[in-house]
Amino acid sequence: MAADEKDRLGNKLHDVEKAREDQWARQRDIELIEKLRTRLSQTTCRDCKQFLVPKTEHGVLMYACPDGHGAWLDASALKVALKEHK
Ligand SMILES: [Zn+2]
Numbered sequence: 001m002a003a004d005e006k007d008r009l010g011n012k013l014h015d016v017e018k019a020r021e022d023q024w025a026r027q028r029d030i031e032l033i034e035k036l037r038t039r040l041s042q043t044t045c046r047d048c049k050q051f052l053v054p055k056t057e058h059g060v061l062m063y064a065c066p067d068g069h070g071a072w073l074d075a076s077a078l079k080v081a082l083k084e085h086k
Contacts, residue, residue, distance in 0.1 A: 036074065045069050058084055 045065035052063035064071035
């Protein structure tokens with residue numbers, strides 16, 4: 001096998017590996033979001049004890065009390081919200 005052919009094969013293998021890692025990371029993200037969603041759908045408002053409902057405000061996903069007592073955001077959503085606010 002010629003040297004450049006070997007390089008190409010190496011690159012190809014690297015691409016395949018990279019694609020597999022990306023897929024794994026995507027799958028893991030989906031599972032984490034799903035877990036968070038499940039956990040939050042069982043979270044209740046501290047004031048009225050109603051279940052929080054998912055709500056998107058300015059593109060930021062949050063879980064809010066249906067009566068408006070408050071909302072819960074995860075840290076990354078809060079960062080996005082604060083950045084938008086500036
Ligand atoms: Zn409430």
